[in-house]
Amino acid sequence: MILRIDRWQTELPPPSDPDPRGASIVQELMGGKFGEMSTLMNYTFQSFNFRNRQGARPFYDLIANIAAEEYGHIELVAAAINAMLTGAETKGARPRNSQQFIGGGKSALPQDSMGKPWTGDYVTATGDLVEDLTHNFFLETGARNNKLKVYEMVDHPAARALTGYLLVRGGVHQVAYARAVEKLTGADLTKMFPSPRIPTDKIPECRPHIERGDHLRLYRFSPDDYKEIVAVFNGPHPETGEDLTVIDHAPEGFPPVDLPPEPDVFAPDYAPEEIAEIARKLREAAGLPKEPSGVVAANGGNGSAADKVEAR
Amino acid sequence: MILRIDRWQTELPPPSDPDPRGASIVQELMGGKFGEMSTLMNYTFQSFNFRNRQGARPFYDLIANIAAEEYGHIELVAAAINAMLTGAETKGARPRNSQQFIGGGKSALPQDSMGKPWTGDYVTATGDLVEDLTHNFFLETGARNNKLKVYEMVDHPAARALTGYLLVRGGVHQVAYARAVEKLTGADLTKMFPSPRIPTDKIPECRPHIERGDHLRLYRFSPDDYKEIVAVFNGPHPETGEDLTVIDHAPEGFPPVDLPPEPDVFAPDYAPEEIAEIARKLREAAGLPKEPSGVVAANGGNGSAADKVEAR
Amino acid sequence: MILRIDRWQTELPPPSDPDPRGASIVQELMGGKFGEMSTLMNYTFQSFNFRNRQGARPFYDLIANIAAEEYGHIELVAAAINAMLTGAETKGARPRNSQQFIGGGKSALPQDSMGKPWTGDYVTATGDLVEDLTHNFFLETGARNNKLKVYEMVDHPAARALTGYLLVRGGVHQVAYARAVEKLTGADLTKMFPSPRIPTDKIPECRPHIERGDHLRLYRFSPDDYKEIVAVFNGPHPETGEDLTVIDHAPEGFPPVDLPPEPDVFAPDYAPEEIAEIARKLREAAGLPKEPSGVVAANGGNGSAADKVEAR
């Protein structure tokens, strides 16, 4: 089971100029064959289906733990898409992905960049450990390819912050699976790095994360479990030679941006202030503090971007 | 983001007589339109896409928190399916769901009971709060219908333990969304309970959970967030009149059963003992204890069921 | 079985300026999850599968009768799309929905606004009456959401006439299903109106239909059957308090617009006049009147819009 923490693994900028076409491209990182739903669900099912866990514990822990991180990734992709759609014109809109408006309320969908839904067919969980790890190494390679391309195609600040972060973290998973295959078979997949053959540190938006050392760290996303990841994730980073490290807890994270309402798509309502009034009363009746208890980014709902939106 | 805990929300029996046809039916609760992947992903996307969270915090917290519980449900469905497949004959097998063998290693798939993959089309996240809550109430009704039917169709102990638990917990979600709609609109959906119109306590496998009070409790699946669920989840249970309660933490849970290897489908390997030997060495090299650090159910990998499997 | 009447339930304007991108958006109301094919097929299958009809006759009649009206709705959506595509340039076209040109002859498709085909997965027909009615209430809510959004996104006169009409009629179905649930369970879903929370009469194109009283009327689409709908569809309208009424026959309707040929997409032919000549002879040989017997709108094939098309 999981505990959920209402924070983002990285910081994303608040809404600025809306970019619906860009947002439709970023969907590939959500619902594409190599998107984050795929990494999440592949590793999740592999961990659920893992037989003889005790006999192969370090590998089980590795897959299960990376699965946990991926949940945070789909959250980030959604956040970036939603930010890019905030403030977009509905009247007369003919967006690439019309369902971000019609199906959602200017929001992220479990679809790829062509509007095709994510499907369980994208999951490979054979139960054969070497095969699954080989697959995962390849999946992360494909995911890196797609992130690099979306980075290139979409220059909206939210998309760039997203891809910059995901490239670094996905790179860590690519290394982790390469190491796992090597530990099991002796094949030195690390010689294949970087794949695609563009070094991550050439991407400006990746550099702050690299400078912070995040390209070397595998976080342990659990209060007490998955401790044997250290038995696999170690040794030198294939590109830089620095030591790989396990951080024995989750990253601290950042409060999410609270996006302004979009009444023209009824999100969260045609008259959001009425809901707010009801919420206030419910909170009071429940003996909760007057102000909402949740923590959101200071620059989110009240900053300049939101003002711009409200000024429409 | 999430933290993952390597425990199950409820106890499931260890493998006994294999039941591949039953396991293919239980898939409906995994990847069906009304399965647990659907409840998980519907609420997850609704929470990701929630606009003006601060203005509608109790409802945001409710949806986000129930999403967290659902992750534990797909884990349980997978576990039940895997248990039912453990020990199944591969030689000459013509199972209803052949891909549980060919695609997986006698394991759960993101498919429904007809082998169709789960798809993002099953997600409704409109951003309109009243509409999403109406949807969720309906979704839980459909999910309850399907659990009742699978209960009836499959009498394998793992399937019964699974459906018994899920019926009680899904019932809580059905109540939660009914209450949320009522708080927002005044419509008393609680008059529709139970729906389908068979009382949950008529199901023997539900009774222990009801006796423990689990039909009244909404657990908070977060270290520090989603505290405003109390503002919505309160009042009398629609069927029993007892008080609904928020438990301010996750349930303690149970250690998972560690399923025996199935070498004839290479899970985790054709020669699992070789992987175990490698794992031992890696653990040693990493300075970990000699014994695997993970906790699994005492009756799982070593009990009579597994013995039976090994004796094949 | 059915009898077909070659008239439209409402009047739609003849072709004016072509709007292929708008036409691609309107497809959501045809083949989307909440489109008219979905309402048609959900109610049709529910009526086909209805067990113990005699014991629940008023509800059977309600569902079967609304299904009949929905057939007229897919007809209208198709008509609006075809009108918007009439006269569109084929040469050099790069439309959002290329298959409206390549697969059809500038015509409507059983697809949604992203070009995904309608699928039987969109049908929920559980046989459980309360559940199906709950579903239908929700489905109409989702459909209303989508009509409102398409209204906002597309301002072509045909799209506006379409959505104006469908919003009023869909609203009647939403009320009908709410009443049905209330009659069966006592839950007063009418408190949820309007959902989404924008009153229908704020839409200018809805007003003529409201002024005519069409928001209060359920037509009986059958010569002799489905007479028990009066037992469910009665009482006050949830928004206006006016009395709901059953009209004991179908609306009179309007002759359809006969769209001009589009020879560049071979509709109905590269040389349509040759077909017309053959048709004339066949009519003569069969002893039919010289002029086509069918009635079409006076302003359709010969009016200014068509002239404009021909002048290309």
Added chain:
Amino acid sequence: MILRIDRWQTELPPPSDPDPRGASIVQELMGGKFGEMSTLMNYTFQSFNFRNRQGARPFYDLIANIAAEEYGHIELVAAAINAMLTGAETKGARPRNSQQFIGGGKSALPQDSMGKPWTGDYVTATGDLVEDLTHNFFLETGARNNKLKVYEMVDHPAARALTGYLLVRGGVHQVAYARAVEKLTGADLTKMFPSPRIPTDKIPECRPHIERGDHLRLYRFSPDDYKEIVAVFNGPHPETGEDLTVIDHAPEGFPPVDLPPEPDVFAPDYAPEEIAEIARKLREAAGLPKEPSGVVAANGGNGSAADKVEAR
């Protein structure tokens, strides 16, 4: 638009021995590529999208009118499937099509015989009249093939009555489209009959319909429209040489069988008598006669088959 008549185009036997596996095969005639949903929707969309109707009226009328008949065919396929499922065991069931139980209440689904949903991809409506008619001729050929095979594979009385009738009526449509192509191009497709090359009158269940002359008749399914079908549907039947005839109204039809409730799948309820009681009161309150107004087959809900079901 349509008027719906609560009668079947042919008589089907009441439930007898349940045959869930047979029912799963018959689904091909519902939701398969060559099933009745395909014929219905192909002709419906072709008629909606027909350009220059006045200039090609006899062909428009032909397609539109056959579309109307097809609605009655999906109704019959559903009825046969439902009859075959009536009385089937739910407890411990492992049916070929589990969703007939789990998704529906022992009822028909918009799926094919492998459980794949019908999809809009099965619709071809190019707008090119000769091409669409060529397609329709081929579609009816494929449909005839599939009916013949289902006839052979499933010998349940309901399936045989269904296929016997559909083979005769589909044969008429095959002839109609062949004649239409011939009228337009001169190509004598009638030389291709029968296709597949087994004469319809070799099927015992077809013979009563042939003896009645139903293989020669095209019914006009409309109060006042589609009168020009006589200009196309005429001449000798390709196999028998008898004269083709247009019947200027719909067939009288037969009252549908009212299937007994199946409480174990909640159809229409876990306690159907409660719904019946509510229905009675609603009828009374609406001033309707005490007995249900609908007409159902005398041998349906009360006959020996239903008794057998009740005796379970």
Added chain:
Amino acid sequence: MILRIDRWQTELPPPSDPDPRGASIVQELMGGKFGEMSTLMNYTFQSFNFRNRQGARPFYDLIANIAAEEYGHIELVAAAINAMLTGAETKGARPRNSQQFIGGGKSALPQDSMGKPWTGDYVTATGDLVEDLTHNFFLETGARNNKLKVYEMVDHPAARALTGYLLVRGGVHQVAYARAVEKLTGADLTKMFPSPRIPTDKIPECRPHIERGDHLRLYRFSPDDYKEIVAVFNGPHPETGEDLTVIDHAPEGFPPVDLPPEPDVFAPDYAPEEIAEIARKLREAAGLPKEPSGVVAANGGNGSAADKVEAR
């Protein structure tokens, strides 16, 4: 089995101005219901599944041999798409088909013009010879329709060269299947030509192929097999009256254009020269000539178009 020849069946121009939107439309001819993957796979499966080949040899040979030609057609469609994408901007791109960039490296996909993947559902291989041939005649008619439309919609030189060629060759297949049906049943489908009713020789890009006589020739794509095609493919061409001819070998073909690398989508690499260097060494080590042994079009990789690309 097959032998592959690294030549194209017709000449296509080297890359000129990139046209990603046009390339997305041309995809319909690849992965659409009536695209070349469909013709290839329909005839391929029909030939694989052909029963009693010896008893129906001329027809088996016809289908198997046309299947072989179709492989060359998917090759040409891919080549045209790739040419149209060569040199397209990646930075800031928002193409109609984003997956041509993200999934591929500015390259062709097994999808249609709306980005939907080709599916096995598009294959009809019933085993009934008359039915399959009827289907194939219709399929070629639909394919001709789509080629004509893509011709009209896309005027890029590569698209025009492609459609000009495919229209002529597809026309030959349409004739071949019409003749086959006629030989088996006597129905003179040749009266339906041309279908759609626009003569092929009205298309300027078709004329060189017609002048060369390619509209009359069926090539035998096999060293020694499928010799009985002459027993079906003979007689006069339905439009021109000229004699149909079998050419007893494959066409000579043309060397393919070698497209320049697109490093910004990593095709074939971010640093293609490194791969070239490796390739050189491998060739040397294997004792191969210093220069690549493959033959490519002289005007391809080095001509003005490529220069233009490189000059970006």
Added chain:
Amino acid sequence: MILRIDRWQTELPPPSDPDPRGASIVQELMGGKFGEMSTLMNYTFQSFNFRNRQGARPFYDLIANIAAEEYGHIELVAAAINAMLTGAETKGARPRNSQQFIGGGKSALPQDSMGKPWTGDYVTATGDLVEDLTHNFFLETGARNNKLKVYEMVDHPAARALTGYLLVRGGVHQVAYARAVEKLTGADLTKMFPSPRIPTDKIPECRPHIERGDHLRLYRFSPDDYKEIVAVFNGPHPETGEDLTVIDHAPEGFPPVDLPPEPDVFAPDYAPEEIAEIARKLREAAGLPKEPSGVVAANGGNGSAADKVEAR
């Protein structure tokens, strides 16, 4: 383009006892994610889309050439399925894959073992050479896994002959791609063999092919092209240490078995002798020899198995 040769790459036994359920399982090797349609289409598209072929010729040649071999593999899978279905009862049949009967004539479909159609989504052709080769290595690993499982699950002689052969040939491709990756990056994937970890020579049906040396040979499937495969496919076999070899032509192959007609599914006709008679006349009219010119296996259409079929 291709030349087609009407011979099989390996010998398959003639029909013996029909095994429809086994045939439905073998479909996974045809249309599954890791089936032969996937290997065929992945490599075919990669070769079509290959940029800068001259600069990376040995790798282009390798992929293009293996694609050619895969065509022969889908032919073999189809042949095995068809053999297993020959003689199967249609009357009363309730097969796992009903569409092998209803859609085909007891024949192979482009579907997987659950009846899901093969889809273009299974193709990965990124254009990035290292990534595509990594993918292909993984794809062959997954394909080997699936072949091993189908081998285990289905013991029909045709299935065993098929999987025995495909395991050996797929193993060669797995080696080829591993070598290619190694040549490009230095990573020694050969250490991962065998994967899954069961040696191929433990499978009795593989041994004759291994003894013949077929596990070491890459055939060149082209009259004159793809000669640079020798630059990649060389060195020692990862499991046996023997030298890998390129055979500079295609294997000789075996004449295909000509399967008997199945008139009850109209394959090739309800009255196949009529077609045979027509074929004879056509052959005569074309001046062909009296006997069919095609070569088929001596033991196929006339042997004991066919006799058994005929004797039904």
